[in-house]
Amino acid sequence: MKVKKLLKEKEFLESCGLVGKSEELKKIAEAILQVAPTNITVSITGESGTGKELVARGIHNNSPRKDYSFIAANCGAFAEGVLESELFGHERGAFTGAISRREGLFERADKGTIFLDEIAEIKPAIQVKLLRILEEKTFLRVGGVKDVKVDVRIIAATNKDLEREVEMGSFRSDLYFRLSVVKIDIPPLxxxxxxxxxxxxxxxxxxxxxxxxxxxxxxxxxxxxxxxxxxxxxxxxxxxxxxxxxxxxxxxxxxxxxxxxxxxxxxxxxxxxxxxxGKSVTAAEHELIYQALLGLRKEISALRKEFLEERSSEPKKESKSVEVKPQVSLEEMEKELIDKTLKMVGGNRKKAAKILGIGERTLYRKIDQYGLREP
Ligand SMILES: Nc1ncnc2c1ncn2[C@@H]1O[C@H](COP(=O)(O)OP(=O)(O)OP(=O)(O)O)[C@@H](O)[C@H]1O
Ligand SMILES: [Mg+2]
Structure with missing residues (x-):
């Protein structure tokens, strides 16, 4: 490890296939170097495409387990029963079609590392089995009665908020604590x-x-x-x-x-x-509305300028632009924008939705939400 530590962060990141020079990525490099030599269970969080699997491989490749397998299993890709037999294998006759005994990914990863992607998706029965592996290093194949022992390091990943899943009761808290002894969060790009x-x-x-x-x-x-x-x-x-x-x-x-x-x-x-x-519907809508708001603001001020230049002698009318005020919440700005747009188009919702760049149904929902219905 000493030699590795002497390598510059950039070179180290490159050796993990991670390109970048942000402080955030450098911190991730440090974290990889710190946990790699240990057997500590690591959980990696980050939105889709941020490089969670690269980080997991980086940990494995710099660990004493590097000459053994690194096995990636996507827990979100299988139905519960299939996932259980994928991970833990099955005995002959465990279910229709199980004509012979089959090793699971945990056995194939013996002495190496298993990367459990989309860990939030696993169901309670499998959660129990994982907990047992973490605590006792043993498990039962599907249909099995004899414990199988393995020496596997677990790295888990998720783009969901696991703490919330725990609060909501869909993820066991004891498993959560076992899995996240060390947490590495990869910020979005x-x-x-x-x-x-x-x-x-x-x-x-x-x-x-x-x-x-x-x-x-x-x-x-x-x-x-x-x-x-x-x-x-x-x-x-x-x-x-x-x-x-x-x-x-x-x-x-x-x-x-x-x-x-x-x-x-x-x-x-x-x-x-x-x-x-990777965002909630509301967050995505907010972003779109916010973008529309900025665009509309530009258009309106251009129109206003033209209007004022043409009819500078007339008394001032109410401004149709919406200020982007940092102290005002996005909701308030959104409400104001929708209200002004509706007034601008004489209450025509189809037109308003088009200008705002949102669907008519979304607009209806927002009108209800903000109580913007005309009396
Ligand atoms: N910093 C980086 N430098 C170079 N390539 C990167 C970097 N981060 C991610 N990639 C590339 O982007 C792609 C996605 O990375 P990866 O599969 O590790 O993401 P992920 O977080 O596991 O995504 P998902 O949650 O969708 O599985 C891969 O092809 C990976 O090589
Ligand atoms: Mg991945």
Whole structure:
């Protein structure tokens, strides 16, 4: 480990496949180095695409277990019964179709590390079995009566708030405490924008190496937009964007126009599928409304300016713009925006929804929520 510690953080991060130079990522590098030599159970949290699996592999590859298996199991990908036999294996005749005994992932990971992704999805029966492995290092295969002993280090990951799952009673608190002896939280990409340029150039370099077509670079305006976008799919989404750019912007620079086109498309998709962004429907809606609000504010002030210039002699009318006031809550701004927009279009909800960039049903709900119905 001493030699590893002497390596510069950047090189260490690179050895884990983690590109970036933000303080947040450096702290993660430190955490990996600290826990790697131990057998401590680690839980990694972070939105989808932030690099949870890379961190888990980094821990394994720098641990004394590195010459044994690293096995990743996605707990969200299987039905309960299937997951149980995937993880713990089954005995012959344990269920219809179990024609022979089969080893589970825990046995295959013996002496190595098992990475349990989407841990929040596991059901109570499996939670009990996991707890027993953590406490006694033993478990029963499905249909088995004899304990099987394993020496496996567990690293768990989730993009859900496990503490909330515990509060709601869907996740055992004793298991939660066992799993999160050490917690590593990977912040979303939008909160560590320092990583974006280096990630962009690193991905471009790799993509160019593999393709006869090349991306020449990214214009300054385009980079500014990449820094501002909220990247709900994090690093994975950034890489996907660049991969698609290889098709559309081959043999030229990626320009602001290309990024804008991409963002527009994503916002459309998110509008229909807010859950896939990793945010709640309300949070996603708030963000969209907030964006619409900023855009509308610009349009209205331009219109107002024209209007005032044309009819500067007339007495002042009530302003239709909505101030973005830091001391006012997003709800209040949203309410004001919806109210003013409705007045502006004479109560026509279809028009108002269009201007606001939200669905009519959402608008109806907001009108109810804020008590904006006309008497
Ligand atoms: N800092 C980084 N540098 C380089 N590549 C990264 C970085 N972070 C993530 N990636 C890449 O982004 C993709 C997603 O990473 P990973 O699978 O580790 O994310 P995750 O957090 O496990 O996501 P999910 O919750 O969706 O499973 C991978 O292709 C990974 O190589
Ligand atoms: Mg993953």
């Amino acid at each position: 939008r909160e560590r924008t320092r990583d974006i340029p280096i990630l962009v150039y690193d991905f471009i370099q790799k993509l160019n190496q593999e393709s006869p077509k090349k991306i020449l670079g990214v214009t300054e305006e385009a980079m500014e937009l990449l820094l501002k976008y909220h990247w709900p799919g994090n690093v994975r989404e950034l890489r996907n964007f660049l991969e698609s750019s290889l098709v559309f912007s081959a043999d030229r620079y990626i320009e602001a126009q290309d990024v804008l086109k991409y963002i527009d498309k994503q916002v459309q998709i998110e509008r229909h599928l807010p859950v896939i962004t």
